[in-house]
Amino acid sequence: MRKFLTWRKTISGKLTSIYLLMFIIVLLLLNTAVYLGLNYFLKNNARNSLDKTMNFLSTRLLQYNYYDTDLMEEISRSEGNIYFRVLSTNRNIRFQSNLLEDVEIPVTQGYQELKIGDRSFIYTTRFILDRGIFIGYIQLVREMTSEYSFLRSLLLVITVTSLLGAFAAIITAHTITRKTLRPIISIMDTAKEISGSDISRRLEISGPEDELTELTRTFNSMLDRLEKAFQGQRQFVSDASHELRTPISVIQGYANLLDRWGKEEVAVRDEAIEAIKKEAANMKTLVESLLFLARGDGNKISINKSQFYLDELIEEVVQETLLITDKLKVSTTGLEKMLINADRELIKQMLRIFIDNGIKYTPAGGELRIGLAREDNWALLTVEDTGIGIPEEALPHIFERFYRVDKSRSEKKGAGLGLAIARWIIEKHHGQVEIFSSPGHGTRVLVRLPFAGFQQ
Ligand code: ADP
DSSP states (O other): OHHHHHHHHSHHHHHHHHHHHHHHHHHHHHHHHHHHHHHHHHHHHHHHHHHHHHHHHHHHHHHHOOOOHHHHHHHHHHTSSEEEEEEOTTOOEEEEOGGGTTOOOOOOSSEEEEEETTEEEEEEEEEEEETTEEEEEEEEEEEOHHHHHHHHHHHHHHHHHHHHHHHHHHHHHHHHHHHHTHHHHHHHHHHHHOOSSOOOOOOOOOSSSSHHHHHHHHHHHHHHHHHHHHHHHHHHHHHHHHHHHHHHHHHHHHHHHIIIIITTOHHHHHHHHHHHHHHHHHHHHHHHHHHHHHHHHTTOOOOOOEEEEHHHHHHHHHHHHHHHOOSSEEEEEOOOOEEEEEOHHHHHHHHHHHHHHHHHTSOTTOEEEEEEEEETTEEEEEEEEOSSOOOGGGGGGTTSTTOOSOTTSOSSOOOSOHHHHHHHHHHHTTOEEEEEEETTTEEEEEEEEEEEEEOO
């Protein structure tokens, strides 16, 4: 019972029920129409033959005043299984067919049913009028046994074939809907088998092109995307752990050194403290970057946009940069007044990333130029350096997380997260970024941000 109830809730169960219901309604209407039609036809036929014989007999009775029972019996029989009884005005039987002897036939109007033994009849009664004077009754009885038995057999045949038909309909509807919906069931089964650790399973695409093959394809492509996202996530965690292991080992090493020698030897102690401080700072930067990207992926970073002048922000960052580095010539070229609508903090962070990279990857004595111009509806920011550049084969990868061209190229180590963060910020502002570079000659970063206003 429980299984039936849950089956009724499934799509194939519902479709089968609807199909079955419609089939039963059609069958019922059709069979009822056939049965009632035939029933009407047979009874009507019998009544007509009764009327016909009645007319003939009454005329005959009056015309010849002829009471020959045998003849009347013959005449009435010629209409097929019709028997008669003639009554006087006070309802005494004057004469009748042999069959009707000892049978009580009430005098009533219309057509009535009558049973003699196990045989069925219908009968009708009429007044006999002779030139307007009532002289008695005539009753005609017609046998209906074979008609009724035919109708009973018909009802049985109809019921049995309807039940068989309904049963066949259940089986067919269930088989067809199950077959049609098989891809959905296989999607369900696959979805159940898929877990976080194994997302490599895919559904087989078979059968004719229809909505279900489309659904299968959509499901598979969703799995492709999920698998890629899962892999990315796993890679991110493994890269992050790897990056964190180095500073932790260094800190651990220096802590051991301090423990063994640091108490007596001041030089060792100072060196260890300095190294620990440096590594802790590196770790802090790394953890902050990781946190930024993780929160970014989870849409947890709120973007607080406001209108501000990008040229003023560039000046501010450049001034701060000049305070901490003097190995390069940092300059701004032709900064146009440019109003943008953006998150000031995030744009500043992005600027820092490009400027820091310029400084990191440009040998002392090199140059770093920052420019700002208008290009159509964009504010076009350029950060250009005369540094070591980026090899062509590395350019497509530099925005990937943890990607570094060559870990030994700079003395100031980065984790390869800066450009990934910068790109995230630019995309969140509906901007674009491009990097052009030639090894040995320098790198040029182009950032386009939607432009909000222009100062005349
Ligand atoms: P990192 O923290 O290592 O600098 P980024 O994501 O900022 O990470 O940069 C990725 C890689 O791209 C760097 O490791 C570096 O090799 C290369 N790169 C980025 N900016 C420059 C630049 N201005 N000049 C040369 N190489 C660069």
